Amino acid sequence: MTSVEKEEATEEYMVRAVDLTKYFPAEKVGLLERLTGKKERYVRAVDHVDMLLRKGLTTALVGESGSGKTTIGRMLATLETPTSGTVYYGDLVLSKQTLSQIRKRVQIVFQNPYESLDPRMSIKEIVEEPLVKIKSEEKEKRVKEVLSAVGLNYDDIYYRKARDLSGGQRQRVAVARAMAADPEFIVLDEPTSALDASVQSQVLNLLVDLREEFGYTYLFITHNMMVARYISDYIYVMYAGKIVETGKTEEVFENPLHPYTKLLLKSVPHLEPGARLEPMSGEAPSLLNPPSGCRFNPRCPFATEKCRQQEPPLVDVQGHKVACHLYDK
Ligand SMILES: Nc1ncnc2c1ncn2[C@@H]1O[C@H](COP(=O)(O)OP(=O)(O)OP(=O)(O)O)[C@@H](O)[C@H]1O
Numbered sequence: 666m667t668s669v670e671k672e673e674a675t676e677e678y679m680v681r682a683v684d685l686t687k688y689f690p691a692e693k694v695g696l697l698e699r700l701t702g703k704k705e706r707y708v709r710a711v712d713h714v715d716m717l718l719r720k721g722l723t724t725a726l727v728g729e730s731g732s733g734k735t736t737i738g739r740m741l742a743t744l745e746t747p748t749s750g751t752v753y754y755g756d757l758v759l760s761k762q763t764l765s766q767i768r769k770r771v772q773i774v775f776q777n778p779y780e781s782l783d784p785r786m787s788i789k790e791i792v793e794e795p796l797v798k799i800k801s802e803e804k805e806k807r808v809k810e811v812l813s814a815v816g817l818n819y820d821d822i823y824y825r826k827a828r829d830l831s832g833g834q835r836q837r838v839a840v841a842r843a844m845a846a847d848p849e850f851i852v853l854d855e856p857t858s859a860l861d862a863s864v865q866s867q868v869l870n871l872l873v874d875l876r877e878e879f880g881y882t883y884l885f886i887t888h889n890m891m892v893a894r895y896i897s898d899y900i901y902v903m904y905a906g907k908i909v910e911t912g913k914t915e916e917v918f919e920n921p922l923h924p925y926t927k928l929l930l931k932s933v934p935h936l937e938p939g940a941r942l943e944p945m946s947g948e949a950p951s952l953l954n955p956p957s958g959c960r961f962n963p964r965c966p967f968a969t970e971k972c973r974q975q976e977p978p979l980v981d982v983q984g985h986k987v988a989c990h991l992y993d994k
Pocket residue numbers: 689690708710728729730731732733734735736737888952
C-alpha cells in the first residue's frame with residue numbers, strides 16, 4: 666500500500682493519483698530503424714508520482730522549470746493521458762468510460778491569458794464555450810453570473826474581443842470560463858505568472874474568495890515559493906519528475922527537510938535589507954537520462970555513494986513526507 670493509499674481512509678479527497686507516470690517519446694523511431702536495433706528514447710516527465718488533493722483546499726505544486734508540473738496538471742485535468750498509474754476523482758476512476766463524467770467536474774486555467782484566449786472571440790463566446798446543451802437564455806444568465814463573480818460587468822464586456830482587454834481582465838475571463846460549467850476541481854497552471862505584481866495580488870485574492878464561496882478544490886502550479894505559501898494549504902515539491910517533499914504548507918516552510926526545498930527557499934528574494942540570495946548551483950538534469958539513485962545527487966552538497974545508487978523513497982519524517990537518504994532510519 667502506498668503512502669497515498671494509507672491516507673485515503675482518513676482524508677476526504679477530491680483527486681488521488683497513484684503511481685502516476687508520463688513518458689513522452691523524445692523522437693520518432695520508424696519501423697526500419699527499430700529493425701536495425703535503434704531504441705526509442707523517452708522524456709521521463711513524471712515518474713511514479715503519488716498525489717492527494719484534499720476537497721475544498723488548495724494544493725500547490727512547486728519546482729524548477731521543466732520538472733514536470735504542467736504535465737501533472739494536464740494529466741489531472743484529463744488533457745493528457747498518463748503512460749501508467751491510476752487517477753481517482755472522488756468515487757470515479759479515470760478511464761475511457763468515465764472520461765466524459767469526470768470532465769464535467771474538472772477545468773484548467775493556463776499561465777498566459779494572451780495565448781489561452783482566442784483574441785478574435787468575444788468575451789461572451791469565450792465564457793460560454795464549455796456550456797453545451799444549454800438554451801441560449803440560460804447560457805447568457807450563466808455567463809453574467811460567472812463574469813460578475815470574477816468582478817467583471819457583463820454589459821461592459823460581453824461584446825469585446827479578448828485582444829482588447831488587459832492581462833488582468835483576460836485572466837479574470839479565463840477564470841470565469843473555467844467556472845462556467847460548474848466544476849469541482851480547477852487546475853491553475855501558473856495563473857498569475859504573466860501578470861504584473863499588483864494585478865497578480867488581485868487575481869490571487871479573487872481565487873481565494875472564489876474557493877471560499879464555491880468550495881472549489883485547486884491544484885495551484887507555481888515556481889514562486891511565496892505565492893505557494895500565500896495560496897496553499899498543502900504543498901508538493903517536485904524535482905526532475907519526482908516528488909521530493911510534501912506536507913502541510915506551513916510545516917514545509919517552517920521546517921523544510923529536503924536539501925532541494927531548503928535551497929529553493931534560500932533562493933527566494935527577501936525584503937530584509939542586506940539579505941543575500943543563494944542561487945542554486947548546477948543545472949536541472951536531463952529527463953531523457955536522469956541521474957541514477959536520487960535525481961538531485963549531482964547538485965546536492967550532502968550526496969553520498971548511497972545517494973548515487975539508491976533512489977530514496979518518500980517517507981514520513983517529522984510530520985511530513987520527504988524522499989532523502991539523510992533521513993534514513
Ligand atoms: N508534449 C510533449 N512532448 C515531449 N516532451 C514534453 C511534452 N510536454 C512536456 N515535455 C517535456 O517534459 C518535461 C516536463 O515539462 P513540463 O512542462 O511538465 O514542466 P514544468 O515543470 O511545467 O516547467 P515550466 O515551469 O517551465 O512550465 C520537459 O522536459 C518538457 O520538455
